Amino acid sequence: MRRALVVLAALLVPLLVGCATPMPQGTGDLGVVVERARGALAVVNTSTRQVLGQIEGLGDLSHASVVFARDGRIAYVFGRDGALTKVNLLTRRVEVRVMQAGNSIGGAISQDGTLVVAQNYQPGGIKAFDAQTLALLADIPAEFAPGRLSRVVGLADLPGRRFIYSLFDADQIWIADLSDVGQPKLTRFTQIGRQPYDGLVTPDGRHYIAGLFGEDGLALIDLWDDKPQVRRILGGYGRGQEPLPVFKMPHLRGWAVAGRHAYLPAIGRHEVLVVDTETWNEVARIAVAGQPVFVMARPDGRQVWVNFAVPDYSRVQVIDTRTRQVVRTLEPGKAVLHLEFTPRGEAVWISSRDANRVSVIDTERFTTLAALDVDAPSGVFFTSRAARIGF
Amino acid sequence: MRAMALLLPGALMSAAALAQDTPSAARQHELVRLVRQDCGSCHGMRLTGGLGPALTRDVLAERSPKSVAATIFHGRPGTPMPPWRSMLSESEAAWIAEQLVAGFPTEGQGVR
Numbered sequence: 109m110r111r112a113l114v115v116l117a118a119l120l121v122p123l124l125v126g127c128a129t130p131m132p133q134g135t136g137d138l139g140v141v142v143e144r145a146r147g148a149l150a151v152v153n154t155s156t157r158q159v160l161g162q163i164e165g166l167g168d169l170s171h172a173s174v175v176f177a178r179d180g181r182i183a184y185v186f187g188r189d190g191a192l193t194k195v196n197l198l199t200r201r202v203e204v205r206v207m208q209a210g211n212s213i214g215g216a217i218s219q220d221g222t223l224v225v226a227q228n229y230q231p232g233g234i235k236a237f238d239a240q241t242l243a244l245l246a247d248i249p250a251e252f253a254p255g256r257l258s259r260v261v262g263l264a265d266l267p268g269r270r271f272i273y274s275l276f277d278a279d280q281i282w283i284a285d286l287s288d289v290g291q292p293k294l295t296r297f298t299q300i301g302r303q304p305y306d307g308l309v310t311p312d313g314r315h316y317i318a319g320l321f322g323e324d325g326l327a328l329i330d331l332w333d334d335k336p337q338v339r340r341i342l343g344g345y346g347r348g349q350e351p352l353p354v355f356k357m358p359h360l361r362g363w364a365v366a367g368r369h370a371y372l373p374a375i376g377r378h379e380v381l382v383v384d385t386e387t388w389n390e391v392a393r394i395a396v397a398g399q400p401v402f403v404m405a406r407p408d409g410r411q412v413w414v415n416f417a418v419p420d421y422s423r424v425q426v427i428d429t430r431t432r433q434v435v436r437t438l439e440p441g442k443a444v445l446h447l448e449f450t451p452r453g454e455a456v457w458i459s460s461r462d463a464n465r466v467s468v469i470d471t472e473r474f475t476t477l478a479a480l481d482v483d484a485p486s487g488v489f490f491t492s493r494a495a496r497i498g499f
Numbered sequence: 500m501r502a503m504a505l506l507l508p509g510a511l512m513s514a515a516a517l518a519q520d521t522p523s524a525a526r527q528h529e530l531v532r533l534v535r536q537d538c539g540s541c542h543g544m545r546l547t548g549g550l551g552p553a554l555t556r557d558v559l560a561e562r563s564p565k566s567v568a569a570t571i572f573h574g575r576p577g578t579p580m581p582p583w584r585s586m587l588s589e590s591e592a593a594w595i596a597e598q599l600v601a602g603f604p605t606e607g608q609g610v611r
Contacts, residue, residue, distance in 0.1 A: 170544030188543050211548055321579055353581035356540050418537045419586060
């Protein structure tokens with residue numbers, strides 16, 4: 109007994125010393141960078157521009173994505189292998205991990221922060237989890253015909269514990285109302301256009317836009333309508349020309365909106381399409397250096413930054429939204445996979461997979477403020493996403 | 500129907516290309532990386548599938564390397580699979596197809 113106490117004391121002393129030193133920490137300037145090959149996250153600080161440490165053991169993180177609880181302390185990581193992992197950025201520990209599907213592509217968190225939802229390819233559908241425990245609360249297969257499940261893309265949260273998503277194999281958009289999670293209510297929109305590949309909710313939560321792979325144009329829903337309907341925007345933007353090969357699917361999210369205009373990647377054309385969100389008419393198209401993948405507005409909407417699919421993926425271009433011209437072409441490192449602005453946009457963090465580097469770039473002067481060593485970095489996610497609809 | 504789409508481009512591949520110029524060791528290394536990393540954006544880094552189908556040995560067991568090579572080189576119209584001919588030669592596509600059917604090497608692992 110005495111011996112056990114001594115052992116216990118010996119264990120506790122370093123623990124107590126360890127606890128006494130760190131100051132309480134905020135989370136507003138934290139973020140994570142996915143180290144896709146290692147199956148780990150690098151936890152970063154956007155004020156000091158440092159890697160604080162790693163969270164490991166997260167499985168197959170090719171195409172991993174992350175959403176944040178609104179305390180900015182908890183991140184939910186959706187892995188390709190179907191794992192959903194709840195991690196704590198302050199302790200840098202895994203808190204809960206569940207294998208929820210065979211093949212997953214991302215997720216979302218409800219407006220009130222209580223539900224985390226995964227979108228899955230295999231089995232096709234969405235699943236809703238308790239944000240605290242990751243207990244499964246609802247399983248909604250994307251069964252569009254008897255026995256046939258569609259891969260789900262373009263999942264986003266809507267106000268009121270609702271989620272909207274697109275069915276790649278069924279040309280449909282569904283809304284799942286999980287206000288009573290035990291009894292999900294589904295609204296289905298059919299024949300929305302061929303092969304929706306991703307979707308976005310505008311920052312005000314009003315419009316959902318699904319990009320279409322199978323045809324020129326995008327599908328738009330005004331969610332504020334009493335009877336929401338799908339309409340086509342930017343129809344026929346390819347003007348009948350043979351599309352160029354698409355070596356990587358673009359990604360859509362609310363970052364597309366800069367002021368009253370949305371900047372959207374064309375499919376099979378080396379162009380960014382600009383649409384007026386009041387009229388939904390095309391107002392411009394901007395020639396860029398390759399097939400756009402991420403087209404992201406700086407938080408103030410003054411600039412839009414674009415990266416590209418292989419083989420043009422060593423470049424990043426900057427569009428000035430006032431003139432709608434490309435004003436800068438940067439080459440931060442080979443295989444740029446993602447970019448993320450700091451909460452107010454004075455800097456952008458750019459991951460270059462093959463350079464094993466994340467570059468922090470001043471968005472006014474285009475100077476490199478820091479270069480961080482990160483192993484095969486892909487997605488960069490900052491906790492400021494926690495406060496935005498559709499992220 | 501699917502099989503047709505696969506066979507047709509297959510017929511177009513020149514026999515000479517399939518008769519193998521094996522890529523150099525350095526190029527093989529690049530090709531392994533290309534498949535794992537860039538094909539991986541749709542097929543998964545572990546080739547277990549995503550928007551594109553899984554490309555593991557089990558899944559490809561029924562497929563001939565020739566038809567896989569044709570899909571890589573010419574793409575698959577009507578699906579997101581693009582033709583890779585701007586980035587690969589026919590013999591490189593054939594080499595990748597053979598490796599896939601045999602079980603694709605991981606990066607840093609010796610290529611058979």
